Amino acid sequence: MKRPTIADIARRAGVSKGAVSYALNGRPGVSEETRARIQAIAQEIGWRPNLAARLLSGAGAGAIGLVVCRPARFLGVEPFFMELISGIEGELAARSYALMLQVAAGHEDEIAVHRRWWGEGRVDGVILLDLHADDPRVPVVETLGMPAVVIGHPSAAGPLPAVWSDEAAAMRGVIEHLAALGHRRVGRVAGPAALAHTAIRDAAFEEALAALGLEGAPAAHTDYTGEAGARATRRLLSSRARPTAIVYDNDIMALAGLSVAQEMGLEVPAGLSVVAWDDSPLCQVVRPPLTALARDIPASGARAAQLLLRMAAGERVAGVEDAAARLRPRGSTAPAP
Amino acid sequence: MKRPTIADIARRAGVSKGAVSYALNGRPGVSEETRARIQAIAQEIGWRPNLAARLLSGAGAGAIGLVVCRPARFLGVEPFFMELISGIEGELAARSYALMLQVAAGHEDEIAVHRRWWGEGRVDGVILLDLHADDPRVPVVETLGMPAVVIGHPSAAGPLPAVWSDEAAAMRGVIEHLAALGHRRVGRVAGPAALAHTAIRDAAFEEALAALGLEGAPAAHTDYTGEAGARATRRLLSSRARPTAIVYDNDIMALAGLSVAQEMGLEVPAGLSVVAWDDSPLCQVVRPPLTALARDIPASGARAAQLLLRMAAGERVAGVEDAAARLRPRGSTAPAP
DNA sequence: GCGAACCGATGAACCGGGTAAGCACGTGAC
DNA sequence: GTCACGTGCTTACCCGGTTCATCGGTTCGC
Numbered sequence: 001m002k003r004p005t006i007a008d009i010a011r012r013a014g015v016s017k018g019a020v021s022y023a024l025n026g027r028p029g030v031s032e033e034t035r036a037r038i039q040a041i042a043q044e045i046g047w048r049p050n051l052a053a054r055l056l057s058g059a060g061a062g063a064i065g066l067v068v069c070r071p072a073r074f075l076g077v078e079p080f081f082m083e084l085i086s087g088i089e090g091e092l093a094a095r096s097y098a099l100m101l102q103v104a105a106g107h108e109d110e111i112a113v114h115r116r117w118w119g120e121g122r123v124d125g126v127i128l129l130d131l132h133a134d135d136p137r138v139p140v141v142e143t144l145g146m147p148a149v150v151i152g153h154p155s156a157a158g159p160l161p162a163v164w165s166d167e168a169a170a171m172r173g174v175i176e177h178l179a180a181l182g183h184r185r186v187g188r189v190a191g192p193a194a195l196a197h198t199a200i201r202d203a204a205f206e207e208a209l210a211a212l213g214l215e216g217a218p219a220a221h222t223d224y225t226g227e228a229g230a231r232a233t234r235r236l237l238s239s240r241a242r243p244t245a246i247v248y249d250n251d252i253m254a255l256a257g258l259s260v261a262q263e264m265g266l267e268v269p270a271g272l273s274v275v276a277w278d279d280s281p282l283c284q285v286v287r288p289p290l291t292a293l294a295r296d297i298p299a300s301g302a303r304a305a306q307l308l309l310r311m312a313a314g315e316r317v318a319g320v321e322d323a324a325a326r327l328r329p330r331g332s333t334a335p336a337p
Numbered sequence: 338m339k340r341p342t343i344a345d346i347a348r349r350a351g352v353s354k355g356a357v358s359y360a361l362n363g364r365p366g367v368s369e370e371t372r373a374r375i376q377a378i379a380q381e382i383g384w385r386p387n388l389a390a391r392l393l394s395g396a397g398a399g400a401i402g403l404v405v406c407r408p409a410r411f412l413g414v415e416p417f418f419m420e421l422i423s424g425i426e427g428e429l430a431a432r433s434y435a436l437m438l439q440v441a442a443g444h445e446d447e448i449a450v451h452r453r454w455w456g457e458g459r460v461d462g463v464i465l466l467d468l469h470a471d472d473p474r475v476p477v478v479e480t481l482g483m484p485a486v487v488i489g490h491p492s493a494a495g496p497l498p499a500v501w502s503d504e505a506a507a508m509r510g511v512i513e514h515l516a517a518l519g520h521r522r523v524g525r526v527a528g529p530a531a532l533a534h535t536a537i538r539d540a541a542f543e544e545a546l547a548a549l550g551l552e553g554a555p556a557a558h559t560d561y562t563g564e565a566g567a568r569a570t571r572r573l574l575s576s577r578a579r580p581t582a583i584v585y586d587n588d589i590m591a592l593a594g595l596s597v598a599q600e601m602g603l604e605v606p607a608g609l610s611v612v613a614w615d616d617s618p619l620c621q622v623v624r625p626p627l628t629a630l631a632r633d634i635p636a637s638g639a640r641a642a643q644l645l646l647r648m649a650a651g652e653r654v655a656g657v658e659d660a661a662a663r664l665r666p667r668g669s670t671a672p673a674p
Numbered sequence: 675g676c677g678a679a680c681c682g683a684t685g686a687a688c689c690g691g692g693t694a695a696g697c698a699c700g701t702g703a704c
Numbered sequence: 705g706t707c708a709c710g711t712g713c714t715t716a717c718c719c720g721g722t723t724c725a726t727c728g729g730t731t732c733g734c
Contacts, residue, residue: 003456005690016714021692029693031712048456052392053690056719061389062457063437075419077618082412082419089440098459100400101438103426119340119385120399122435226622252622259624281414285563285589286623287596342720353684358722368682390720393689458690 004047012045013038024049055121063098064088064308065123067110069130070224075103077252078224079280080297084151087301088127095309107132111140118146124312125149127304131156131196147311149304154319156196161311162319163304167197168204170293170325171247174275175208177291177327178245182336183214183273187236187243189229189253190219201249201277215241222253229253233260237272244336245273251282254290258332269334279328288331295325341382349382350375361386392458400435401425401645402460404447406467407561412440414589415561416617417634421488424638425464432646444469448477455483461649462486464641468493468533484648486641491656493533498648499656500641504534505541507630507662508584511612512545514628514664515582519673520551520610524573524580526566526590527556538586538614552578559590566590570597574609581673582610588619591627595669606671616665625668632662 006020013020015034022029023038024047030038041047055061066088068081075081085099092099100123104110114137117123125147128137138158141148150157153164178186188205191198202219209216217236222228229248233256236243248254254276261272268274268288276283279294300322307317343357350357352371359366360375361384367375378384392398403425405418412418422436429436437460441447451474454460462484465474475495478485487494490501515523525542528535539556546553554573559565566585570593573580585591591613598609605611605625613620616631637659644654 003458007690017691018693018715019713022713025692027693029712034712046452046456048453050393050690051457051459052389052398053719054692055389056387056393056690056721057692058719059692063459075423077416078419079414082415085438086412086440089438093439096453098454099438101422101426101436102430103423116385116433117435119383120388121340122388122399226618230622252618255619256622259622262624281563281589282592282619285567285593285596287599344720354721355685355723356683359683362722366682371682387720390689391722393691393720394722395689396722 003050004045005050006047008045009038009041009047012041060124060312061122062096063100063123064092064305064312065100065102065114065117065126066129067102067104067113067126069104069107069110071105077226078250079282080250080278083280083297084129084301087298088305089301090298091302091305091309097305097309107136111137114141114146115144118144125308127151127301127308128157128160132194133196133199135196147308149308149311150319151300151304152197153200155200157319161307161317163300163307163322164319165295165300165322166324167200168207170295170327171201171204172208172211173324173327174247174293175205175212175214177329177333178247178273178275179212179214181245181273181333183243183245184336185241185243185245186214186216187246188216188219189232189236189246189248189257190221191224191249193221198249205247217241217243222249224250224253226252226256229256230260233257234264237261237264237266243272245275245333247275247277249277251276251278251280251290251292254292254332255282255286258286258288258290269332271337273333273336275327275333277325283328283330291330291333292328293325294328296323340387341384342387343384345382346375346378346384349378397461397649398458399433400437400460401429401642401649402437402439402451402454402463403466404439404441404450404463406441406444406447408442414563415587416619417587417615420617420634421466421638424635425642426638427635428639428642428646434642434646444473448474451478451483452481455481462645464488464638464645465494465497469531470533470536472533484645486645486648487656488637488641489534490537492537494656498644498654500637500644500659501656502632502637502659503661504537505544507632507664508538508541509545509548510661510664511584511630512542512549512551514666514670515584515610515612516549516551518582518610518670520580520582521673522552522578522580522582524554524583525556526569526573526583526585526594527558528561528586530558535586542584554578554580559586561587561590563589563593566593567597570594571601574598574601574603580609582612582670584612584614586614588613588615588617588627588629591629591669592619592623595623595625595627606669608674610670610673612664612670614662620665620667628667628670629665630662631665633660 010020023035150162154162220232276290276292279292283290283292360372487499491499557569613627613629616629620627620629
């Protein structure tokens with residue numbers, strides 16, 4: 001019932017604790033014969049190194065942390081997180097690392113979690129998401145000396161390595177796609193204005209419109225929920241300068257927009273084209289299927305985990321640029337009416 | 338830079354390590370005056386108890402584990418997990434407990450994770466999801482002596498406490514709702530047949546149909562993906578005895594079914610009524626909004642976490658029955674054509 | 675006035691591994 | 705024969721917090 005320890009193994013093998021430790025860690029100091037015998041016993045009684053003991057004598061925590069800082073209600077609908085997590089896991093599982101997850105209500109809470117995790121030695125490092133401009137988390141992890149990797153544009157990451165993709169290029173691609181279809185007036189329903197990547201997309205949106213001589217209302221900022229997306233869409237579609245295409249910052253809002261348009265008697269794509277950011281299975285399930293920007297979110301997660309583990313091992317790492325999101329044209333975009 | 342320890346505090350306060358330990362844990366053995374002084378110093382130098390050390394001297398791991406055992410690709414679209422996690426977190430955060438999350442590919446992998454977590458002392462217990470009939474995980478955690486709580490019907494949980502809701506009653510409610518609308522032939526697109534709760538819903542479905550004298554094809558089993566849901570729907574709708582209503586085991590499949598019906602020229606709800614299990618924000622965003630079974634998933638998660646923590650504390654706990662899912666009639670169900 | 679009880683605090687052992695230092699023994703070189 | 709050097713293993717201490725036995729000193733009861 002009680003978990004076996006190296007002392008148990010030592011007793012059964014008739015050697016000392018030290019010898020067992022050497023044997024099980026593949027270090028020199030024991031004969032191959034003894035090593036094999038010790039390993040066999042460890043195997044037999046189902047021994048696992050006690051993490052706490054190992055940690056206490058200087059090893060890492062064997063875990064990395066991820067704090068998700070969005071209101072709980074919206075988490076479920078956002079496939080992003082689970083995809084990211086599964087990507088991170090893929091990298092961790094291979095090394096028997098674990099993932100600590102915490103949902104926080106705000107930045108202060110999140111910072112408190114980081115302090116606690118690091119102070120308690122619970123994690124070897126963290127992955128930071130959804131950075132703001134001048135994000136307070138960056139200086140905090142910096143002063144804590146805690147390894148951290150940012151998922152998002154390096155401009156907000158300060159000295160921390162970032163895993164990012166060129167969202168401006170992706171946005172340009174979307175606008176070019178719409179312009180090629182003859183759209184002259186494009187709307188945008190964005191995420192929270194405070195997020196760094198929202199600002200980047202906003203700027204890229206304006207620039208791309210200007211470069212191609214298109215018109216567009218300034219981005220409507222939302223909290224990523226379908227409800228907010230619906231509201232913003234309603235406002236856009238009932239404005240005097242009604243757009244013929246709308247770009248959404250996530251798929252749930254795009255879907256809500258789709259419904260609102262149909263409700264208002266606008267056929268999609270005949271009367272309105274819709275583009276979603278992040279291509280989840282959702283996009284292919286609805287009618288018409290949503291034109292979407294596909295990026296490999298699990299891959300980003302995996303890459304971030306990889307960087308973080310190397311960083312935690314003391315290596316000095318640089319950020320990585322992932323492939324930009326690719327536009328997947330589907331039935332929700334068509335020539336302008 | 339180095340993390341302060343109680344020895345540092347002891348030195349600065351001019352007392353022994355033991356006194357510091359008593360003072361900081363609110364245990365008797367020091368005067369209030371000394372306690373205050375020690376606490377002030379701890380506060381000042383930013384001391385946090387090192388988890389490993391605490392763990393090593395007998396305390397719990399301060400974390401519970403959750404292994405999610407569905408293919409990574411499908412995780413994202415299933416709002417269930419994130420809602421569950423946020424509910425669990427709510428309970429844990431208050432007690433400064435942490436959640437260890439791992440995505441596993443199959444039961445063997447999941448069992449390996451449990452063995453490792455328990456062997457390493459990483460978790461104080463686990464929450465088990467998606468039980469099968471004769472689930473191999475139950476005897477494993479049983480022999481490990483690891484506290485565990487099952488989310489799902491007690492019939493599959495063996496001796497483990499379960500957090501569950503009466504899915505049979507919920508299913509009856511759905512069928513009664515449809516029967517009242519005049520539907521005589523009802524289809525069902527279910528989750529994987531191996532899952533215990535799928536079997537329970539299947540049985541309840543058949544029984545309710547029989548009780549009300551309705552017809553129905555046997556449940557079509559899927560992997561919960563939109564794609565599979567679409568396929569199953571197509572088959573149901575092109576069968577000779579086409580149903581006038583279909584009950585889906587999750588919302589993404591219901592949504593896929595909606596699209597398929599429209600594709601085949603069937604208006605929802607005029608030509609086909611659709612009911613989704615689990616009422617995510619998705620259901621309210623689509624047109625027509627989906628009639629759905631709403632259950633409080635975060636609450637279940639919170640309850641499970643609560644039970645598990647009490648169990649880990651050595652208490653003997655019994656399972657809890659949550660409120661049954663409530664049917665939220667919306668635009669996707671209407672009188673039979 | 676003496677023992678009992680109690681308070682506040684100490685020192686040391688302990689948890690389960692890691693690891694530096696040391697030791698016995700065998701081997702080879704000179 | 706002895707000195708140097710490996711090899712294979714043991715001993716002992718470290719990590720940081722918890723806990724128990726103990727102890728000096730004060731207070732209380734009789």
